[in-house]
Amino acid sequence: MAGVHPSAVVEDGARIDPTATVGPFCVIGAGVEIGPEVELKSHVVISGQTTIGAGTTIFSFAVIGEVPQDLKFKGEDSRLIIGERNRIREHVTMNGGTEGGGGVTKIGDDGLFMAGCHIAHDAMIGDRVIVVNSAAIAGHCVLEDDVIVGGLSGVHQFVRIGRGAIIGAVTMVTNDVIPYGLVQAPRGELDGLNLVGLKRRGVARSDITALRAAFQMLAQGDGTFHSRAERLGAETDSDYVREIVDFVMGESDRHFLTPR
Incomplete structure (x- = not known):
């Protein structure tokens, strides 16, 4: 298959656009669809019912589309939809959805997901979102467009973060954040507006x-x-x-x- 390294493992049923590149030692599951101009570096694992949008780059050791980290998950239909032109860095994990959350985790376009961050089941992530190194977005969260989540931060399940908000580093967010809000402190506090971003x-x-x-x-x-x-x-x-x-x-x- 053109663009697929000979050492990659591609299961029967996977759909890979001819313009995509699959690097050495990648593993691609049967339910995966990879769009045009997608680039997978080495050792990427993509499984489940997962769609990767055009122009997205996924770096080494990312695990994309695995089953949710939810004890209620019983093997039901679970999907992950990733939009276009995303940059998904090393060791990022993104899980599919659960029956309790509609069965779909969705990532928008033009996002940057830095090394080691996690996007949990049923999360809805907008466009141009940045999730910095080792931050964790829990299940059922909604991050609207242009949100930035600082490194080593955690966002509690079911939390909504409004458009253009910014979460400082090493912050735990347990409640909803208004659009354009600025949140910081270890137990996240709404401390103003994201004036720099505006x-x-x-x-x-x-x-x-x-x-x-x-x-x-x-x-x-x-x-x-x-x-x-x-x-x-x-x-x-x-x-x-x-x-x-x-x-x-x-x-x-x-x-x-x-x-x-």
Whole structure:
């Protein structure tokens, strides 16, 4: 097979695009589909019902699509869908889904998953997400677009992290994080906004000002966090602030990290 090293093991049924490259000593399971221009370095293991999108590169010793680390998993249909142009570094693990979470783990496009990080069953990962070395994303988590999770951090199961939020290194996140939030400290605390990320993306000064005012209201306004967000939604004309309000008002299995 063109592009497949002679030492690689490819099970019958695997579908590999002719433009893909499979390096030495890789193991590709029967249910795997590898898209155009995908590159697998040496010693990559891909199993299960796993789809790898075009232009993705997977580095040595990554294990992709193995069964979930969930004692409730009983061998039911389990899928992993990885989007396009992702960079998945050495020793990364990504598991398929479980019946309790819809059966699918999904990774968006243009992500960077650094060495040794873990994406657990039924997680939903957006586009342009960065998960730094040895960070762990637990089952059923949702990471929206442009999220950054710092090294050696952990995200508790069922937690949602809103678009553009950043999690500092060595942080445990146990509750939902609003879009554009900045979380740090060992037991993650919402400590402000990801202003650097907003500026890098070219967000208008007026929107950043509106976000800062909204954060202040969420931190110090009257009533519960939920009621403050509800009032904020009635008053704002900023799409960015509205995104935070919609996130807070949305369905969740966790509480929120609130401003300190």
